[in-house]
Amino acid sequence: MPSYTFENKKTGKVWTDIMTIAEMEKYLKKNKSVRQIITSVNIVAGVSGMSYRSDKGWNETLSKIAEKHPQSKLANDMGTKSTKQIKTEQVMAKHRKKWASKRNAKSK
Numbered sequence: 316m317p318s319y320t321f322e323n324k325k326t327g328k329v330w331t332d333i334m335t336i337a338e339m340e341k342y343l344k345k346n347k348s349v350r351q352i353i354t355s356v357n358i359v360a361g362v363s364g365m366s367y368r369s370d371k372g373w374n375e376t377l378s379k380i381a382e383k384h385p386q387s388k389l390a391n392d393m394g395t396k397s398t399k400q401i402k403t404e405q406v407m408a409k410h411r412k413k414w415a416s417k418r419n420a421k422s423k
Contacts, residue, residue, distance in 0.1 A: 320352040 318333045325348050334342070343351060374393070381390040385400070396404075 320354050321349050322352050324348050324350055 316333050316335055318331050319339050320329065320331045322329045329352065332339075332342075339351070343349060377389065377393045378395065381387065381393045382395075384390055390396075
């Protein structure tokens with residue numbers, strides 16, 4: 316449930332209560348000498364701790380999946396590649412680019 320900050324117009328007393336929106340609306344209608352004070356929103360910017368980080372077992376599982384699917388994005392992110400694999404992919408990309416430019420030249 317959200318928390319709301321209120322101020323008594325007569326006394327100037329400020330306090331915070333936790334209630335539903337419907338309860339807050341009823342409370343303000345019932346108590347005309349009380350007004351709601353708008354405050355800044357509390358935002359959680361990040362989460363840290365052991366529950367947020369992936370453990371070594373999960374990383375190992377992702378690496379095994381990456382090995383089974385070498386052309387996937389996961390393989391690029393998590394997989395371990397040998398120097399030979401890296402060089403082979405670079406040559407393949409070079410030839411794909413070369414053949415694509417030749418096809419584009421023929422279509423013009």
